[in-house]
Amino acid sequence: xxxxxxxxxARWLIPIIPRNLVLDYHSIAVNHNKIVxxxxxxxxxxxxxxxKIHELNDHVVLPGFVNTHTHSPMTLFRGLADDLxxxxxxxxxxxxxxxxSINPEFIxxxxxxxxxxxxxxxxxxxxxxxxxxxxxxxxxxEAGMRACVGMLIMSVPTPYSQTAEEAFQKAEHCLAKGSxxxxxxxxxxxxSPYATDxxxxxxxxKLSEEMNLLxxxxxxxxADEVERGLKEYHKRPLQRLAELDFLSPRLQAVHMTxxxxxxxxxxxxxxxxVVHCPEGNLKLASGCCPVQKIRHAGINIxxxxxxxxxxxxxxxxxxxxxxxxxxxxxxxxxTATSATDVLEMATLGGAKALHLEHEIGSLETGKSAxxxxxxxxxxxxxxxxxxxxxxxxxxxxxxxTDVWIAGKQLVKNKxxxxxxQNQCLAIAQSWQSKLxxxx
Amino acid sequence: xxxxxxxxxARWLIPIIPRNLVLDYHSIAVNHNKIVxxxxxxxxxxxxxxxKIHELNDHVVLPGFVNTHTHSPMTLFRGLADDLxxxxxxxxxxxxxxxxSINPEFIxxxxxxxxxxxxxxxxxxxxxxxxxxxxxxxxxxEAGMRACVGMLIMSVPTPYSQTAEEAFQKAEHCLAKGSxxxxxxxxxxxxSPYATDxxxxxxxxKLSEEMNLLxxxxxxxxADEVERGLKEYHKRPLQRLAELDFLSPRLQAVHMTxxxxxxxxxxxxxxxxVVHCPEGNLKLASGCCPVQKIRHAGINIxxxxxxxxxxxxxxxxxxxxxxxxxxxxxxxxxTATSATDVLEMATLGGAKALHLEHEIGSLETGKSAxxxxxxxxxxxxxxxxxxxxxxxxxxxxxxxTDVWIAGKQLVKNKxxxxxxQNQCLAIAQSWQSKLxxxx
Numbered sequence: 001x002x003x004x005x006x007x008x009x010a011r012w013l014i015p016i017i018p019r020n021l022v023l024d025y026h027s028i029a030v031n032h033n034k035i036v037x038x039x040x041x042x043x044x045x046x047x048x049x050x051x052k053i054h055e056l057n058d059h060v061v062l063p064g065f066v067n068t069h070t071h072s073p074m075t076l077f078r079g080l081a082d083d084l085x086x087x088x089x090x091x092x093x094x095x096x097x098x099x100x101s102i103n104p105e106f107i108x109x110x111x112x113x114x115x116x117x118x119x120x121x122x123x124x125x126x127x128x129x130x131x132x133x134x135x136x137x138x139x140x141x142e143a144g145m146r147a148c149v150g151m152l153i154m155s156v157p158t159p160y161s162q163t164a165e166e167a168f169q170k171a172e173h174c175l176a177k178g179s180x181x182x183x184x185x186x187x188x189x190x191x192s193p194y195a196t197d198x199x200x201x202x203x204x205x206k207l208s209e210e211m212n213l214l215x216x217x218x219x220x221x222x223a224d225e226v227e228r229g230l231k232e233y234h235k236r237p238l239q240r241l242a243e244l245d246f247l248s249p250r251l252q253a254v255h256m257t258x259x260x261x262x263x264x265x266x267x268x269x270x271x272x273x274v275v276h277c278p279e280g281n282l283k284l285a286s287g288c289c290p291v292q293k294i295r296h297a298g299i300n301i302x303x304x305x306x307x308x309x310x311x312x313x314x315x316x317x318x319x320x321x322x323x324x325x326x327x328x329x330x331x332x333x334x335t336a337t338s339a340t341d342v343l344e345m346a347t348l349g350g351a352k353a354l355h356l357e358h359e360i361g362s363l364e365t366g367k368s369a370x371x372x373x374x375x376x377x378x379x380x381x382x383x384x385x386x387x388x389x390x391x392x393x394x395x396x397x398x399x400x401t402d403v404w405i406a407g408k409q410l411v412k413n414k415x416x417x418x419x420x421q422n423q424c425l426a427i428a429q430s431w432q433s434k435l436x437x438x439x
Numbered sequence: 440x441x442x443x444x445x446x447x448x449a450r451w452l453i454p455i456i457p458r459n460l461v462l463d464y465h466s467i468a469v470n471h472n473k474i475v476x477x478x479x480x481x482x483x484x485x486x487x488x489x490x491k492i493h494e495l496n497d498h499v500v501l502p503g504f505v506n507t508h509t510h511s512p513m514t515l516f517r518g519l520a521d522d523l524x525x526x527x528x529x530x531x532x533x534x535x536x537x538x539x540s541i542n543p544e545f546i547x548x549x550x551x552x553x554x555x556x557x558x559x560x561x562x563x564x565x566x567x568x569x570x571x572x573x574x575x576x577x578x579x580x581e582a583g584m585r586a587c588v589g590m591l592i593m594s595v596p597t598p599y600s601q602t603a604e605e606a607f608q609k610a611e612h613c614l615a616k617g618s619x620x621x622x623x624x625x626x627x628x629x630x631s632p633y634a635t636d637x638x639x640x641x642x643x644x645k646l647s648e649e650m651n652l653l654x655x656x657x658x659x660x661x662a663d664e665v666e667r668g669l670k671e672y673h674k675r676p677l678q679r680l681a682e683l684d685f686l687s688p689r690l691q692a693v694h695m696t697x698x699x700x701x702x703x704x705x706x707x708x709x710x711x712x713v714v715h716c717p718e719g720n721l722k723l724a725s726g727c728c729p730v731q732k733i734r735h736a737g738i739n740i741x742x743x744x745x746x747x748x749x750x751x752x753x754x755x756x757x758x759x760x761x762x763x764x765x766x767x768x769x770x771x772x773x774t775a776t777s778a779t780d781v782l783e784m785a786t787l788g789g790a791k792a793l794h795l796e797h798e799i800g801s802l803e804t805g806k807s808a809x810x811x812x813x814x815x816x817x818x819x820x821x822x823x824x825x826x827x828x829x830x831x832x833x834x835x836x837x838x839x840t841d842v843w844i845a846g847k848q849l850v851k852n853k854x855x856x857x858x859x860q861n862q863c864l865a866i867a868q869s870w871q872s873k874l875x876x877x878x
Contacts, residue, residue, distance in 0.1 A: 313819050329727065333724055386521070389521045
C-alpha cells in the first residue's frame with residue numbers, strides 16, 4: 001500500500017484525453033496537489049492508502065471548466081438593463097453605471113459574487129478582462145482560484161484610465177509588482193481593434209513578446225465592427241492585426257462572430273485561439289461564430305460566458321449547451337458540435353488558449369488536481385446512457401457538488417469553502433441599492 | 440378579518456396580466472382553490488386570516504409554466520442517442536427502442552419521471568402527445584397535475600396501433616371512458632401532415648368539431664417535410680391543411696420552423712396557435728421558428744420542451760432562455776423576444792393554446808390557484824434589478840421551491856408531495872438496464 005494525500009472514487013470519470021472516453025468506477029490518486037494515478041477503483045483500493053477519501057457513487061468527475069472570457073466584477077450589473085441594442089445598452093446603461101461605481105471596493109465585491117457563482121457551477125479557472133487587474137489578482141488568490149487576469153487597455157476614457165497610454169503604464173506597473181501566486185498569470189487586454197490604435201497595439205505586441213505574455217482581445221464581435229474597420233482602415237480588423245504581425249499563438253480572439261474563409265486562414269496560419277461566447281452573441285444579436293468550420297480548420301476554440309451584465313450568468317453548463325445547439329444550426333448539421341466537442345472546448349480548449357494544457361484541461365498523471373464532481377442521480381439527468389450527453393444537454397450547474405483546484409477543496413457538498421456566500425448576497429443587494437438610488 | 444384557505448406573501452409577484460408588471464411585497468389570497476384577491480401584503484395581513492400562510496421573502500411568485508409540447512414517457516430514452524441526423528436517430532435508435540419497450544408499464548414509469556422533473560422545475564400544466572393516452576391521463580390524475588393529453592394518431596405502424604384507423608378507434612374509446620378529472624382534457628393528436636392522409640384528417644376534423652376537441656400536431660418541423668409535401672401534394676403542408684379546412688383556433692401547430700409569409704397569413708386568418716420548441720429544433724438542426732414575426736402578426740405562440748429523448752430535458756427555464764436568445768438572432772434585433780415576451784409565451788401563451796386562459800396562465804382574481812415560487816436569493820440571480828430578467832436569463836429551474844396546482848401544494852420546499860422521487864430514480868435505472876441489455 002502506497003500513501004497518497006487524497007483518493008477520489010468516482011462512478012464515472014471523464015478524462016477528456018483520450019477523447020470521448022468515459023471510465024466506469026475509476027479513481028484518482030492525488031499527491032502534492034497533482035494527479036499521480038488514474039485507475040479502476042477496485043485496484044485503487046488495493047494499491048493506495050489516503051487520509052482523505054471521497055466516495056462519489058452517483059457522480060461524474062471531470063476537469064474543472066475554463067471560462068475563457070469574462071468580466072467578473074460586472075456581475076454586480078446583472079440584469080441592470082436587458083433586451084436593448086448594443087450601443088443603447090452601453091451608452092445609456094452600462095457606461096453610466098460604471099462611471100458611478102467603478103472603484104476598488106466595487107471590484108472586490110463583484111469578484112466575490114462572480115467567483116462564488118463560478119465555483120458553485122464548476123469553473124476552476126477563468127480568463128478575466130476588466131479594470132484594476134492588481135486588485136482582481138489579489139481577490140483570485142484569496143479565493144484560491146486559478147485565473148489569467150487580462151489588463152484592460154483602451155483608448156476610450158474610463159474611470160480607471162483616461163488614455164490607452166495610461167492603461168498601458170498601469171499594466172506595466174502591475175507586472176512589476178508580479179502575480180500573487182503561481183495559479184495566477186497576467187495577460188495584456190487590448191479592448192478591441194476599434195478601441196486601440198496601431199501605435200498602442202505595437203507597444204502591446206512588443207511587451208507580449210519580451211515577457212511572453214498572452215493577449216486577450218475582443219475581435220469581430222459584430223458586423224458593425226468589421227464595417228467600421230473597412231471604412232477607417234480599408235481592411236477587415238483581423239487583416240489589420242495580421243499586417244501588424246499581431247496574430248500569434250499568444251492571442252485569444254474573443255467572439256469572431258464575423259469570420260470569413262480568409263479570416264479562418266489568418267487564424268490558422270498564426271495559431272491564434274478563438275473564444276466562443278454564444279449566449280452573449282445571441283442576446284445582442286451580434287451574429288454566430290462558425291464553430292464547426294473553425295474546429296475543422298484545426299484552430300483551437302474555447303468557451304466563455306462573457307460578463308453577467310450581458311449574458312446574464314457565468315454558467316459554463318448553459319454556455320456549453322448553447323454552443324452545441326447553436327453550432328448544429330449554424331453548420332446545418334445535427335452531428336456538428338457534439339456534446340464531446342463542446343465539453344472539450346470548455347476544458348482542454350480553454351487550457352490551451354491560456355497555455356496551461358500541461359497543467360489543466362484534462363485528467364492525466366502529472367497534471368494539477370483541478371477537477372469537479374457532478375451528481376447525475378437527479379430526475380433531470382436519469383437515466384444515464386451517456387454521461388457526456390447528460391452533462392451537456394440535461395444537467396443543471398447546481399448538480400456540481402465538489403470542486404478542487406490544485407488539490408485544495410473549494411466547494412464541499414455544494415458549500416463554498418473560501419468565500420462567505422451570505423456575505424456575497426448581502427453585498428450584491430447593497431450595490432443594487434446604491435446603483436438604483438443613483439439613477 | 441375574512442377567513443381564506445391560504446395566504447401567500449411574496450417578495451415579488453408577476454401576474455403576467457397586466458403585461459410586464461412586477462408587484463413588490465404582494466400577497467395572494469386563495470379560497471376554494473381559486474385566487475380570491477391579489478393585494479399588498481400589508482393590507483392582506485389586515486384583511487385576511489388563513490390556516491396556511493407562506494412567507495416567501497426571497498421569492499418571486501408567478502403562474503406555473505405550461506409546457507405546450509412534450510412526449511413525457513420518452514424521458515426514459517433521455518440521452519439514449521444524441522448528435523445524430525433525424526432519420527438516423529429515429530430509425531436506428533428511437534423506433535427500435537420503442538418497439539422494445541412501449542407498453543403500459545413503460546408509460547407509467549416514464550410519466551412518473553417526467554412529471555417529477557416538470558413539477559420540480561415549475562411546470563404545472565403540460566400538453567402531451569404519446570401512446571396510451573388513457574394510462575397517461577390516469578398517471579396525471581394520480582400526481583395531481585393539469586394536462587391536455589393528446590391521443591396520437593399516425594399511419595406508421597407502432598407498438599400501440601398498426602394503422603391510423605386503429606389509433607383513431609382507440610382515441611374514440613378513450614373519449615368514451617372520459618377524463619379522470621376536471622384538470623385533464625383529451626385532445627386529438629394527428630402526428631404530422633406526412634403521417635396522416637386526407638381521409639383520416641377529415642375524420643379528426645369532424646370529431647374535433649363535434650366534441651370541441653383540440654388538435655395537437657407537428658407541422659413544418661423540417662425543410663424536408665415541406666419539400667416532401669410539395670412533391671406529394673404539390674402544395675406546402677400548411678396549405679394542404681388549410682384547403683381541408685383543418686386550420687382553426689382548436690389547432691396547435693407545433694414547430695413551424697419553416698414559416699413563409701403566406702404561412703403566417705394562413706395561421707393568422709384561422710386563429711391557429713403556434714408552439715415553439717427552440718432547443719429541439721436547434722439540436723436536430725431543423726431550422727428556426729420566426730417568433731417575432733409570428734407574434735407581430737397577432738398569432739398566439741406558446742413554448743414546449745419537446746420530449747427529453749431529443750432535447751434532453753423538460754426544463755421550461757432553459758427553453759424560455761433559448762427562445763429569447765434565438766429569437767433575437769433570428770430577428771437580427773436584440774430588442775426582439777424580450778424576457779417579458781417569452782415569460783408570457785411560457786404561461787399565458789400556453790394557456791391560450793389549450794383554451795384554458797379563463798383558468799390559468801396569469802394570476803387574477805377568479806383564476807385557479809396554479810402558481811410557483813422561485814427563490815432569487817442565490818449567487819447566480821443577485822442582484823435583482825428586474826425579476827423578469829433574472830427568471831429568463833439567469834435563473835436555474837432548481838430555484839423553484841414550491842408549486843401549487845388548483846390550490847394543492849405538489850412541491851414543498853423542493854420536495855415532491857405526490858411522487859416518490861427515489862422510486863423515479865430507481866425506475867429510470869432499471870429501464871436503462873433493460874434497454875441496454877436489449878441492444
